[in-house]
Each structure stands twice: as C-alpha cells, then as structure tokens.
Amino acid sequence: MESPVDLDTSIPIALIHELQKIIGSDGVLTAHSDRMVFECDGFTIEKSCPDVVVFPTTTEQIATVIKACNRYEIPFLPRGAGTSLAGGTLPVGGGVMLVLTRMKEIEEINLRDRYAIVQPGVVNIRLTQALAGTGYHYAPDPSSQGACTIGGNVATNSGGPHTLKYGVTVNHVLGVEAVSSDGEVFLLGGPNADPAGLDLAGVMVGSEGTLAVVTRVWVRLTRNPEGVRTMLGVFDSVDDATNAISAIIGAGIIPAALEMVDHDIMVALEEAFQFGFPLDAEAILIIEVDGIEAGLDTQRDQIIEICNSVGAREVRQAENEKHRQQLWKARKQAFGAIGRLASSLVTQDGVVPRTQIPQMYKTIMEIGKKYDIRIVNVFHAGDGNIHPVMLFDERDPSQTQRVLQAGGEILQACLDAGGSVTGEHGIGVEKVKFMKQMFSEDDLDVMAALRKAFNPNNRLSPDKMLPTAGACGMERKAPSRMVAM
C-alpha cells in the first residue's frame, strides 16, 4: 500500500511510489520533518535535505533503488550512522539518501581464516563485542566506534588510537560487495587477501561513497595480544611531551597507541570522568604497548626511561584492566567532555611527519595567538595526526571568521611540513578546497578519471571530495561545531 506522500520535495511522485514498492512504506521517509534529521552529519555547518530517505535491508533493494534513481535522473548517496566530520554524507543537491543502518547483520565469523563478513550498517564496536572470548578483535577503533558503522569506516578509511600499530581500515578490509552507480551488484576481493587483477577493494576504501555503494564487507580479524602495558606520562610542559613522542618513535619503538592530551582537555576529561588526571600538569601522554608478555616489561621500562630523559614529571601505569578501560573510555569520549569548555568548537584533522609534532604544536599555538582564538589539543601523536580544537562563540561573527582563518592556516602549515589536510575524517565537502593545495591539476584530473570509470554519470554522491567533480569549494561563513578525535 502506498502511504501518503509529503509533496514538499522536488522528486517525481512516481519515483517515490516506486521506492515505497521496493522498500516497503515503513522504510521510506518523505515528510520534511522526518527528512530534516538527515540534512547534515557530524559536520553541521552545511545543510541540505535529501528529497527522500530510504532504509533498504538487502543488496537487491539497493540495486533496484539505484536503477530507479537512474531512470528518473535523480542523484543518490549512501549514509551510515552520519558521524562523518567532513560532510561525507551531505546530500548536496538533495536526491535519494540510502541509509544503511538496517543492514546490521554479522553474517559470518571465521576464526580459522581470520575474517568476518558484515553488512555495512554493523556498528564498529558490535563486531569486537561479538568476538569477545574468541581471542580475536576488529582492530580499527575510531573514537566514535560506539556509533559509527563499518560501511562508513570503509568509506572514510577510518583510523583510531590503535591504528598506530595495527593500521587503518584499509589494512583490515579484504573485500567488499558493492552496487555500482548504474545498479549492478559486484564483488571486489573476498576472504583471501590476494586479489587476481587490480586491488579494487583497496581503492574502494576511503573513496567516501563516490565510487559505489558498499553492501557487504569482508574484514580481517586480529589476534588479541597476549599482554598489554598502559602508561600515563605526566609532563610539566607540552614541549617535553611532544619531544617524548618524537623520541619514542625515533627510538624505533612502535607502541600500540600513543596519544597526547593537553592541560585544558585533561581538565574537561577529569570533570567528566573523575579518572584522577594530574590537573596541574601541562600535558599527558597515553602510551600503550602490547604483544608477547615476556617482552613487555622491557618495552615499558624503555619508554619510561625515554619519557624521563626528556623531562617527564612521572610515568604512571594502569593498575589493572578496569583502570585501563577507564582511561581509554575517557580518551575516546573526549568529544563529549570538551563541550564543557566553550559554546562552540571546531576541530581540525591535519597530519605532519611524526617527528615534527613538537614544531607543529608551537605553530598551532602561535596561530591561536595571532587570531586570538583559544586552542586545545588532543593528538593521535604516534601517527603525526593532530586534532587542534578551537574554542569560540559562534554568535560573535568576528570570532567565527578568525576561527575559519586559523583553521585554514593550521592545515596549510601541515601541508608545508609535508603532511596532509586529513588523517582520518576525509575530504567530504569540508575540505574540497584544500585538494587543490595538496594535489596538482593532473592529480585531480586522474582522480576524476578514476571516479568516471566507476561512476560515469556522477549521479552517486555528486559534489564530494574532488573540486573537478563540480564540488563547490565554497567559502565557509561559519565553522562546524563538532569535534571528534
């Protein structure tokens, strides 16, 4: 039965009826008030309401929806949990949004061959929870792992604290099933890590939903380490902390995680979690090493020695697993805690060569001073991935303008240091304008050519990622309020 349709949309009514037939009426949103929820993701500054939102439950439904969209020449795009911080799921120009959160089955777990098959709407942490007690886990652990979906992780090539040792999403994706922009279902790779022909599963990861709609993912499972040591390095100056980061990596030690939190964020975390952070310190490092139990104490001692040699006040150890979990909970939920610091926040996601963290920190603080903007910092330090968070009041247009300028200058400094404008959040719509600073015209032309091979009519996720794909690169009038790290 066709349900009543809100006519406040530019989509042909016949297409809406077709979508209702394909998905069922309970999986199609047409009322403006319902669709508004999907007008932005974690990047809240730009909004664009999809004309229709559908909740498919099978690959076949997705293929049929895409074919219908093509017949009516209507753009479409996929969305997971909408935790993108770069507008990766912003429906530029409206169209049909495929929300994949009802495809949340873990279809197979194969421990002998170390893979699992999941649907794209599976929430990241659910897979690790499903693996509890098996001795395996799913390694990519973005801080939003309690909400974000694996399909979304594939789209953005998500990271997380433990990617320092274990690699980012692309290192853990073996294959995908996808639906092409003209509605054909196809497989790229599978449980076996060696594809015959091109590594197109590798190309799909990080393509931000612009090449095809991922409907199933073969992920690698990672054996749990035998032991783990988690340390909290306490520093009286941020410079000492950043020097410790550089010294640890430079000494050839690759910890499982190496995170830096500065004083102001630590205060907010302490208020939120009462962990017992040393509030008079200027910075803390969370350092974790894991692996063979027999070697861990030596690694721990080496790290403590390095921290002490660059002037750490002390290095504490997590006393037990519960204590360790509390520490990571505080770190991963820093997002929520920072809300205590200011009415508006904007974060950046730059990367510099990891030994340049000390210099980069100074540059960030100088930029903050120059624009009179308070900046607090939380870094995936071991990877050189910085997340400076700018605090301001968006009701003041002058502050807002200065935040935008400061953010741009920080990213430019990352590029000048030989880095990147995004380590894990993606380009989306937010950073399209930086693509021309990071890549040559030929680079962008070849990227557009790759997109054309997959998505020739550009009806799938138009205006994303590449300036040459017609993306606006518009001047931002106000920054995003959201942060995550």
Place this chain on the structure above:
Amino acid sequence: MPDSTYQLPITQTMEPTTVAELAVLLQQAHAQTAAVYPLGGQTAIHYGLAAKRDGWGMSTAKLDKIIDFPVKDLTITVEAGITMQCLNEALANEGLMLPLDVPQQMHATLGGVISTNTNGARRFGFGTVRDYVIGIEAVNGKGQVFHGGGRVVKNVAGYDFCKLLTGSVGTLGIITQATVKLKPLPEESVTIVVGVGDPDVAEACVAMLMESPTVPSAIELLYGDSWSELTGNSKDQLTLVVQLSGTAVETAWGQRRLIDDLKNQGAPGASVLSSETHFNLWQQIQEFPAEERELTIQVKTVSSGAVPVIETCRTLDPSCTIQSDAGNGVVTVGFNEIPDGGISGVVITELGPLATTYHGHVETLRCSNPENLTIGTMWGHLAAPEWLHNRIKEQFDPRGILNPGRFVYQ
C-alpha cells in the same frame, strides 16, 4: 635446463633520467600509439601474458635515487628504479627494514615490486606491499604525471592510487616514485623446524600457529628434495618452518613454547636452526619463486586452503617442489615437467576448483612457453568484474599502450 628466459618484443629501450623526461616519452608514445613495456630490474618480465606487439622498453634504471629519508619518521621516499638491495642496505644502516622478502633483490626494483605485488614469507607477521606504500607518483598512458597519498603515515585525502597501482603490472601507469613506511629491525630472529608426516597434523599445527601467543613472523610448509639439505628433514614429508622475531627474551621464550605446542599437536622433535642455516634457509625460501623451471604456479587461498592444495599438488606430481606461506594460504609449486593435461589441466581442471573452494585463485608465475597462456591460465579468476577493469584501463591508458596484452583486460 628449461629455457624460460623470456624476451619482450622491444625495438628500442629508453632510460629517462627524470620523471619529466619519462612523461614526455609517454606523451610521444600516446601520440603514436606505440606500445611501451615498463622495465625495472627485469626480474619479473615473464610475469604476464606473452607480449605480442613490438614496442619501446621504458627503463627506470636511471630513476634510482633516494629522495628523502627522514629516519626518525620511519618513512623513506625513493625513485622507483632503486634496487631492493640498495634500499635494504640504506635501511639496515639505520636499523630499519621493509620486510617484503623479494627475490633477486640485486636487480629487482621497488617500482617492479609494487607493480607485481611481490611478497614473501614474512607477510604473515609484517603484511604485504599494500600495507607499506603510503605515497606514489606515476605517469599514465597519456603521459600525465599523477600522485596519490603523500609522505605521512596517516592520510585519507583523495583516492588511494597506492592501492590501485599495487599489482597493476604497469598497465595503468609507470611508477616513478614511492614513499613507504618502515619497521625497526628486530633484535633477533630464530627458526624452528619440524617434519610432519600427516597432512592433518600439518593443518592442526598451522591452525595452532595462527593463534599462538608467540606471534610468528612466518609460517612455512615446504615439500620436495631441495629443502632437505637445510631443514635436515626427509624429502618425503612436509617440513614446517616457523620464524619468530623480536627481542632476545621474546624469541627465547617463544621457541621453548612452540616446541612444546608443536609436540602437543602431534609434531614432536622440533629443533631450532643455527643462525647460519637460518639465514640460508630463508634465503632459499625467498628465491624459490624466481627459480627457473618448466612451470611455477602460485595458488592463493585462505590459510586453511594451504594443506589441501599442497596435498593435491603432491598427488599430481610427487616430484614437484612446494613452498607455502601457510599462514596466508599462498602455495607456490614448481614443476620440473608440465604434468599430464598441460598447464590448463593443472591450473584450471585440478587446482582451480580447489582454490575456489578456499576463496582463492591460481596464477602462473612462470612457464617455459608463455605464448600458450590465456587470461584464465595466467591470472585465474578475477577478484573484480572484467567490465570495471576495462573501464579503469580505458581511463588511465585510453590507447592501450602500457604493457599491452599482458594483463587481465579484454
């Protein structure tokens, strides 16, 4: 000796000294629709279907410099023509490594290794080419220089050309420069060896090693005459070889633990190799796929496929030689004579269905008469649709000048 010294139909070889020069040459080739065969160290030019068109050889021999080596960032940026030996020496001097275990490293170049996605035994513990390449520069079939990734270890800006070009056999672009991640050299590496008569025990041992807290860096199953000298094991049974790397404390603990664990799985009598034999055995394992013989194939499945594939090959030809990265399900098989039924009999009839059962495929690594190979017998079942391969090729090399007829495109 089988004559498998494959020759490409090259009319002239160019050796550009800069990427700009190489780009101009490819623009000329594009304008004239001249075939171009990319050349690195020429250790793998036999890898692919036989070339049928005359064309230019495009050598990266003069693009062999180290561009940037920020040691403490654990990355290096080099031109693609650098040999693996030069690269490995530069890295070892700083206590670092790129653990890809490439054969013929005196000649093999990094560009060639990326193009052919060449990996070795330590992939189990350290990963493969795609895990290391974080930045790439290449010139496509129109003569456009393009880049992907960058010089930092974490970067999601733009499409991942590093993955696209890894294993693309020079058909989408000639790689001119790459940035790779590095690892610290382990303090110590040791090898544990044990003979295994029963295939079920071999599978049980591999399954145990996959989960072992000792975290092996390589898990190998070997079969055939040529291994006996170094492993000290009878040529009629399988030999299980495990490499552990880490600190001296870790490897000492690991080897004790593994000897017990293997015994518990039904494989008693494991021993630890002397450091000299350790070195020589891994050297032999590394070079095995590159040895000249009538036919060398590689079956790539999931790990549990390794033992069944090995057993099938032994039945097919008891005199074959096998080297398997069993933890990864990669089985390389050398035949001194092509078994009954020919290459297609081995690859398609005997091993193809078995590989499919274990989610894999069969490739021909080298054979004495490549003219008879087809896409099916050379590359096996593609992991992505043919139409998509063709569309990508059309975008990167519209006139089909790069390595024409050698890869998977129709």
